[in-house]
Amino acid sequence: MIHYLKGKLVAKSPTFVIVEVGGLGYRVNFPLSNYAALPPEGSTVSLYTHLHLRDDGISLYGFLKEEEKDFFLLLTTLSKIGPKSALRMLSSLSIPEFKKAIKGGDLTTLIRIPGIGRKTAQRMVLELKDKIEAEEPTVTGKGVLTKDAMAALISLGYTRKEAEEGVQAALSSVREEVDLPELIKEALRCI
Numbered sequence: 001m002i003h004y005l006k007g008k009l010v011a012k013s014p015t016f017v018i019v020e021v022g023g024l025g026y027r028v029n030f031p032l033s034n035y036a037a038l039p040p041e042g043s044t045v046s047l048y049t050h051l052h053l054r055d056d057g058i059s060l061y062g063f064l065k066e067e068e069k070d071f072f073l074l075l076t077t078l079s080k081i082g083p084k085s086a087l088r089m090l091s092s093l094s095i096p097e098f099k100k101a102i103k104g105g106d107l108t109t110l111i112r113i114p115g116i117g118r119k120t121a122q123r124m125v126l127e128l129k130d131k132i133e134a135e136e137p138t139v140t141g142k143g144v145l146t147k148d149a150m151a152a153l154i155s156l157g158y159t160r161k162e163a164e165e166g167v168q169a170a171l172s173s174v175r176e177e178v179d180l181p182e183l184i185k186e187a188l189r190c191i
Contacts, residue, residue, distance in 0.1 A: 002051045009045040012038050028062035032091035052083045071095050089113050102128045149183045166191040
């Protein structure tokens, strides 16, 4: 899997870019919403990427922020939504607008996305609402440190709820200044 590309931006268009890395030119499908944020051709660009393999070809999808890539991957978990559809969705709505529409069940906003009808919009709300609400941390505390500790616990196989409860308990039992490894160890004891 190609997780990340950093290289010379050889060409750009509203739907794809070509990035030269080590003498190889990678054609990377790209959301229209990020086109204005691209540097000029000839500049160095960094993209978070997703490599999609199919029987009839290989496609590379790129994003300026890792959050965009993660949301793209979340969209591809929907039934009957592939990478091209997910990219089209991200080209139509920003991530905050998308999340707001999903959480609020705003079908009117979702239907404005090309290729999305009423039934697909309803299915998106049904399938994504819990996932979007679950990914937003409810733990209060030390911000990035808390989020990183939760991510570490989830990567170890704990559920989001277990990770939240463990980190919250650890925050209440540790001293004021704590580093990430210490917070994770304490959270593991609390789970």
